[in-house]
Amino acid sequence: MPTPTKGARLGGSPAHQRLILANLATQLFQHGRITTTEAKAKRLRPYAEKLITQGKRGDLHARRNAGKVIRDKGVLHILFTEIGPRFVNRNGGYTRITKINPRPGDNAPMAVIELCEPLAEQVVSEATAATKKAAKAPAKKAEPKVEAPAAEEAIVEETVVEAEEVAAEVVEAAGEEETPKA
């Protein structure tokens, strides 16, 4: 007797479901982290992890098997050269699902699914985000200090904070301009 698939059925037909899962897996390997609905993330996890196992195996047969699902050759290359070797010391549990707040509009439960070992490009983007935050940080630290002693001067503080935010935005813009050159 065939064992039923765990989790929700996606799309309108088996073919649509196959396409949804294949596209989600491709996007996950491309970006390292994707935001989707909880049901799709739950279906994607075992599916993507089996593909990563193929990536760890690394031979031609495994590559052709994975190629049946990952139609994009560039992403297939990333899977076998970057993602596979990255998970050598891990036996399963390659992805992580974190639930996030429901989607505004239809209140669908959402989740972030990501590779436990981040991709190289992901690390770079996070580093740039961190530098942006560092630029913002002095402005943010200044806020509570000002607010704590005198609550009466709220109006004056707001103007100060706004000025600081503008300054932070200018710094951000400068940071964004710098990053493509580097």
Add this chain to the structure above:
Amino acid sequence: MAVPKRKSSRSNTRARRSQWKTTAATLASCERCRAPKLSHRACGNCGTYDKRQVLDV
């Protein structure tokens, strides 16, 4: 197939619907920023879950 014999009155309809109630969500406070958040979900304010950055804020 069984079908209603009479139109249900406005009064009955409204009396039935008066029992439709919502409940307030139980919220926990975020470990990082102390903002109220749903439990087992990443914080919508600072974007962290279990002190790990999940969302770009």
